[in-house]
Amino acid sequence: MHRTGELFGQYKTMEQQRETASLGMWIFLSTEVLFFGGMFMTYTLNRSTYPDVFSEASKTIRLSLGAINTVVLIGSSLTMAMAVWASQVGKKKLLTIFLVATLVLGCVFLGIKGVEYHEKYVEHHIPGWNFQFGEHPDTATDAHTQLFFSLYFAMTGMHALHMIIGAGLLLWLIKESMRGRFTPEYNTPVENIGLYWHFVDIVWIFLFPLLYLIDRH
Amino acid sequence: MICTVLTVVAAEIDLNQYFGGLNIIVALTIAVFKASLVVLFFMHGKYSPKRTQMVIIASIFWLGIMLFMTMSDYVTRLWS
Numbered sequence: 001m002h003r004t005g006e007l008f009g010q011y012k013t014m015e016q017q018r019e020t021a022s023l024g025m026w027i028f029l030s031t032e033v034l035f036f037g038g039m040f041m042t043y044t045l046n047r048s049t050y051p052d053v054f055s056e057a058s059k060t061i062r063l064s065l066g067a068i069n070t071v072v073l074i075g076s077s078l079t080m081a082m083a084v085w086a087s088q089v090g091k092k093k094l095l096t097i098f099l100v101a102t103l104v105l106g107c108v109f110l111g112i113k114g115v116e117y118h119e120k121y122v123e124h125h126i127p128g129w130n131f132q133f134g135e136h137p138d139t140a141t142d143a144h145t146q147l148f149f150s151l152y153f154a155m156t157g158m159h160a161l162h163m164i165i166g167a168g169l170l171l172w173l174i175k176e177s178m179r180g181r182f183t184p185e186y187n188t189p190v191e192n193i194g195l196y197w198h199f200v201d202i203v204w205i206f207l208f209p210l211l212y213l214i215d216r217h
Numbered sequence: 218m219i220c221t222v223l224t225v226v227a228a229e230i231d232l233n234q235y236f237g238g239l240n241i242i243v244a245l246t247i248a249v250f251k252a253s254l255v256v257l258f259f260m261h262g263k264y265s266p267k268r269t270q271m272v273i274i275a276s277i278f279w280l281g282i283m284l285f286m287t288m289s290d291y292v293t294r295l296w297s
Contacts, residue, residue: 023269030276037280041287048292074251081259198260202252209244 005186018188025192029199036203039158043151043210050144057133057148058214060125062116066212069112070204076105077201084194087177087187095190096177102197103170106163113160117153125149152211159207162200169193 011017047054083098124132127146173193176182182190256262262273 019266019269022265023272026269026272026276030272030279033276033280034283037283041283044284044288045291048288074255077255077259195260198255201259202255205251205255206245206248209241209248213244214241 005183014185018191021188022191022195025195029195032199036155036158039151039155040206040210043155046144046147046151047210047214050147053141053144054148055214057145057152058211060123060133061152061212062119063212065112065116066208069109070208072105072109072112073201073204076102076109077198079105080194080197084187084191087182087190088184090184092177092180092182095182096174099170099174099177099190103167103174106167106170106197110160110163110167113156120149120153126153155207155211159200159203162203166193166197166200169196 005014007014007017011020079098079101083095083102086092086095086098120126124130127150131142131146131149133142133145170193173190176189256273262270265273
């Protein structure tokens with residue numbers, strides 16, 4: 001199916017058609033809110049049960065890398081917002097530039113995340129057989145520390161997976177925008193993928209303080 | 218929009234406060250503030266039709282139900 005911005009029969013106006021598309025995207029995003037919400041719920045519960053262990057474990061994650069990544073990701077949200085704007089006012093060249101910028105920033109984020117994961121691997125902080133934390137391993141505490149790192153990897157990993165999907169969608173957007181397909185009349189894919197990208201940014205906005213900033217003082 | 222970047226910097230300075238428990242409140246307040254900015258301006262939440270805004274609020278509300286109800290269960294389990 002190749003849509004170019006014609007009005008479908010079930011809608012009265014183009015505006016109604018556009019609003020419906022974005023409403024549908026928001027409904028999808030609200031299911032995503034609950035999906036990530038479940039993980040945040042698990043995190044909150046376990047953190048409130050083992051506050052000391054969680055704060056000790058959280059201190060071993062590199063704050064600088066997390067902070068840089070936050071700036072990078074919010075920056076990519078900014079370029080994405082600019083891309084949506086460019087598509088709405090019909091600046092086709094600018095649209096491609098902003099989409100590429102967003103993709104590049106997204107890849108930088110994933111690269112830094114990879115460095116962080118590698119660091120955890122070297123430090124034996126990945127839950128499993130080779131897990132080792134601190135000088136004097138204590139089985140009971142270790143189990144709870146592993147809980148923190150399991151949540152860390154599950155949450156950031158699921159977030160990274162969303163980023164990878166987003167990067168794939170961006171690649172497709174870039175391809176289509178280079179063909180000049182998006183016009184002020186038809187830019188629904190740009191807008192909806194933009195919404196998705198911002199959502200992934202919001203997830204990180206909450207992940208960052210919860211995983212990195214706990215008990216840094 | 219630049220304000221969003223500034224809050225990241227603010228988040229890093231704010232953690233040096235010496236009040237136990239206040240840190241997470243400050244950190245999460247800033248996170249909520251940043252997220253609100255993203256929803257309202259980047260995602261055009263402010264300029265969306267009421268119908269869309271209702272879905273946004275509903276998703277936050279559902280999340281609130283999940284967090285609030287589950288935690289109110291766990292923190293009142295005196296016997297475990």
